[in-house]
């Protein structure tokens with residue numbers, strides 16, 4: 068039996084994940100050719116490396132097909148219903164930081180808060196005969212957040228990339244997306260609502276509650292937690 072550790076195979080979280088483990092005495096190695104998604108862990112016995120896209124790691128953790136996994140805290144909350152019952156946060160890793168926010172056109176000078184958005188949304192529906200559109204790929208997180216804050220008169224439209232462009236292209240009036248430097252928002256003449264920080268995300272090491280932690284795997288986890296100082 069081995070403990071399967073899922074690590075981003077590419078993208079912005081991969082290199083820093085390798086560095087984070089290295090600093091704690093564990094060397095993660097991609098094996099095979101550049102494009103082959105297999106790997107090994109040196110420094111501990113009983114741990115197998117599984118290379119996956121950051122976006123797939125939440126589902127694999129929830130299903131228990133991997134025991135441990137590194138991905139953004141936003142992706143777990145978005146992709147796993149009742150995520151806390153399925154996975155557990157073991158360590159916030161201190162990189163990959165980005166905020167999921169709601170933004171509107173900078174030209175909307177009277178709209179700075181969710182209350183303002185709610186008022187504009189009601190008026191928008193009256194004027195246009197359809198609900199104000201918010202483009203996002205974070206459907207669950209945004210829907211839950213807006214429900215908690217009493218905003219109802221809107222619709223989500225799906226955007227899997229270049230989300231900030233939807234306002235310019237007139238396929239949405241507002242966006243809910245990840246930002247780190249804020250440059251993409253500025254370049255597209257959008258401003259963040261002051262009380263619309265939906266989630267502050269960072270790379271996080273998660274443990275699956277559904278995976279098989281019996282026998283040797285339990286001991287391997289204890290050894291790993293020791294090495295990682297958890």
Ligand SMILES: Nc1ncnc2c1ncn2[C@@H]1O[C@H](COP(=O)(O)OP(=O)(O)OP(=O)(O)O)[C@@H](O)[C@H]1O
Nearest residue numbers: 078079080120121122139141163164165245247268
């Ligand atoms: N501009 C950004 N700055 C910092 N982190 C970001 C930024 N945009 C997204 N992230 C974070 O990076 C993670 C996603 O990483 P990445 O885009 O590499 O993986 P992915 O979703 O699997 O994409 P792909 O499969 O297209 O490579 C998310 O947790 C997200 O919060």
Ligand SMILES: O=P(O)(O)OC[C@H]1O[C@H](OP(=O)(O)OP(=O)(O)O)[C@H](O)[C@@H]1O
Nearest residue numbers: 228229230244245246247248249250251
């Ligand atoms: O605040 P900033 O530093 O400008 O970063 C924000 C941008 O980065 C992410 O996009 P990504 O690069 O993942 O491309 P995407 O549009 O395909 O999602 C995110 O969706 C924003 O568009």
